[in-house]
Amino acid sequence: MDWNGWQDHDDIRRRLDQGADPERWGGGRALHRAAVFGSPEVVAELAGRVADVDALDGGTTALWEAVLAGRQANARALAAAGADPWRPLIGGWSPGRLSLAGPTSDLFAVPAGERGLTEEEAAAAREGRRLVAALGDIHYDGTGLACVAGIDAEEAIRRLEATPVGARPTELPEDPDEYEMEESLQIIGVTSVPGGCVVTQPWGYGPQMPGVLTRLSAGTVCYGLYANPKSGDQGSIVRNGVIEGSDLHPGGEPDVDDTSEEVLASYLYRYNAVAYSCAYAGVRPTDARAVVGPPDIWVRLPERDYWTL
DSSP: OOGGGGGOHHHHHHHHHTTOOTTOBTTBOHHHHHHHHSOHHHHHHHHTTSSOTTOOBTTBOHHHHHHHTTOHHHHHHHHHTTOOTTOOOGGGOOHHHHHTTSSOTTSSOOOTTOOOOOHHHHHHHHHHHHHHHHHOSOOOTTOEEEEEESOOHHHHHHHHTOEEEESSOTTSOSSGGGOOHHHHTTEEEEEEETTEEEEEETTSSGGGSHHHHHHHTTTSEEEEEEEETTTEEEEEEEETTEEEEEEEOTTSOOOTTOOHHHHHHHHHTTTOHHHHHHHHHTOOOSSSHHHHSOOSEEEEOOSSOSSOO
């Protein structure tokens, strides 16, 4: 079955009637797969045939997967079939409580005594919706970023000992495919935004090089991102010159051992690595210019080894 097959209720029912196992698909559970890719009718069909509608797969229930993926109709179908919206799972979050931070906070009726969002969580959810809307639907494949808290563009340039080259790097070709790699990695854009600044390179990984991140992060924190066209989004956390995390996957699903804060961020910024990176560092751009350009200023990095710390 391809992804579209999970939308075909008649075909799914025929397969089940002919002996297909409602509990399994590939190496996981069919209901979890349908919760994300299926129609509400398919979800209801499978939910009525499994032994436990709240069975776990990778530490989560099918209802959790539907909420995380933003499949509200599937979530309602699972709840109608008996799935428990308030069962605590990763990071102490339940599917129901997680939905309170999303665009459909009325997805489930909140039972008496059930804990809602804290003030901090509600504020994070509001900022998440604002940030995602502000950035919009941008193309950032191949882009390198460094989101830096608490310093402006002028201070970032000073820390990098970079040389301004003007409002536009005219010495580089219009077509990024024509760039000489060594030359283009030295040119980065820097933009002040509320909460800090964003260093960008729409054609390469320059801002995420360790020697750039460690210099920018003195006394603060920055989140580096390279949207690798070959292997996907790669993130780095650097705090006060120390690399705390690398080869991360911003915008991906939460891991079973994530903290409560990490789960919420994964939910708010799923499939949006740029917004996740900005939010982690606490920078709050009001539009996408700091990411896709034109930046406040283009600068040239001095020649040095940015990979050996």
